[in-house]
Amino acid sequence: KQEVTQIPAALSVPEGENLVLNCSFTDSAIYNLQWFRQDPGKGLTSLLLIQSSQREQTSGRLNASLDKSSGRSTLYIAASQPGDSATYLCAMRSNNAGNMLTFGGGTRLMVKP
Amino acid sequence: ETGVTQSPTHLIKTRGQQVTLRCSSQSGHNTVSWYQQALGQGPQFIFQYYREEENGRGNFPPRFSGLQFPNYSSELNVNALELDDSALYLCASSGSRAEKWTFGSGTRLTVV
Numbered sequence: 001k002q003e004v005t006q007i008p009a010a011l012s013v014p015e016g017e018n019l020v021l022n023c024s025f026t027d028s029a030i031y032n033l034q035w036f037r038q039d040p041g042k043g044l045t046s047l048l049l050i051q052s053s054q055r056e057q058t059s060g061r062l063n064a065s066l067d068k069s070s071g072r073s074t075l076y077i078a079a080s081q082p083g084d085s086a087t088y089l090c091a092m093r094s095n096n097a098g099n100m101l102t103f104g105g106g107t108r109l110m111v112k113p
Numbered sequence: 114e115t116g117v118t119q120s121p122t123h124l125i126k127t128r129g130q131q132v133t134l135r136c137s138s139q140s141g142h143n144t145v146s147w148y149q150q151a152l153g154q155g156p157q158f159i160f161q162y163y164r165e166e167e168n169g170r171g172n173f174p175p176r177f178s179g180l181q182f183p184n185y186s187s188e189l190n191v192n193a194l195e196l197d198d199s200a201l202y203l204c205a206s207s208g209s210r211a212e213k214w215t216f217g218s219g220t221r222l223t224v225v
Contacts, residue, residue, distance in 0.1 A: 042219070046213065
């Protein structure tokens with residue numbers, strides 16, 4: 001059974017700080033990994049998708065990396081802003097589990113002005 | 114292009130009742146998945162439909178069932194509602210290769 005873990009569960013930082021969110025997974029047969037943002041009570045917004053053949057993806061102030069050998073992905077947010085406050089979820093798709101996504105529990109981020 | 118739309122946005126039901134949630138896929142997408150997200154947790158996979166057939170199911174009992182229609186819209190039906198069914202239900206759609214999933218805003222179901 002695949003397991004995806006996100007640490008920390010919650011994080012509070014001052015505005016302007018660079019930060020890293022962590023995601024670890026137990027299934028080595030990863031197909032791809034997707035990072036999402038979720039605002040309170042809302043749906044998921046896709047941020048970045050990394051294929052198993054890639055090591056990182058970048059979009060604006062966001063950079064996601066993937067290390068299959070260690071079973072880890074990180075989401076780097078540069079120069080954080082109060083508008084970045086949300087829950088960040090990583091989701092893994094395995095080669096052995098069809099198209100389903102296995103999600104971590106999320107990291108709840110608060111960026112203080 | 115339109116995104117994934119879900120209805121209703123909120124719903125309150127009584128234990129033992131039945132509920133139907135609806136989802137319209139993003140234009141051009143033919144694969145739909147449903148997820149249940151309890152408060153403070155990550156979403157859990159319920160099932161997936163491709164070309165009107167269920168082709169994947171998570172660890173949910175048979176009282177959770179679904180349909181996909183020829184226009185690729187989808188329904189999630191839950192019978193004999195239990196208090197623990199209270200959650201945000203998310204629908205996601207993707208193209209045939211299911212490379213990237215697009216999620217709707219969800220339906221918040223409260224069972225009392």
